[in-house]
Amino acid sequence: MAKLPIVTLPDPVLRQVSKPVERIDAALLKLADDMLETMYAAPGIGLAAIQVGVPRRLLVLDVADKDATPQPLTIINPEIVKLGSETRSYEEGCLSIPEVHVEIERPATLAFRYTGRDGKIHEVSADGLLATAVQHEMDHLDGKLIIDFLSRLRRDIVVRKFKKIARG
Ligand code: NI
Secondary structure, eight states: OOOOOOOOTTTTGGOOOOOOOOOOOOHHHHHHHHHHHHHTTTTOSEEGGGGTTOOSSSSEEOOOOOOOOOOEEEEEEEEEEESSSEEEEEOOOEEEEEEEEOOEESSOOOOEOOOOOTOOEEEEEHHHHHHHHHHHHHHTTTTGGGGGGGGHHHHHHHHHHHHHHHHH
């Protein structure tokens, strides 16, 4: 496995809409493994392929407690089946926007469907951190970021800061 560089704000790649994965082959599974290694090293609980520069609908997650057995998930071509009506507020971070946290209210539960590493369709009902993290990562597949939940003024401040950092 290899650790990959993570794309950060303001790289326009993060705004791309990712295309469906068409074939689950060795190269795709290697990418998923590398993404997991990158995510654990960061450390983070989720990573979308676009965050390592690959515009495909692929993401990895592990929302297990730090001291618990790892529970890596590889999620290919996810789709929301149903969003719950209750909401949950959580202070979200993003490996592509280091040191920025945004309090985001999202549906607290959802059912989603995805293709697994085995090529089979899985349907999962999620709540808690998994529900939040899946929605965050699925936003990445559509080019959406946590700063989009901020007011325009606050978003501009964050983007300006990252542009300045990128210029060195
Ligand atoms: Ni993120």
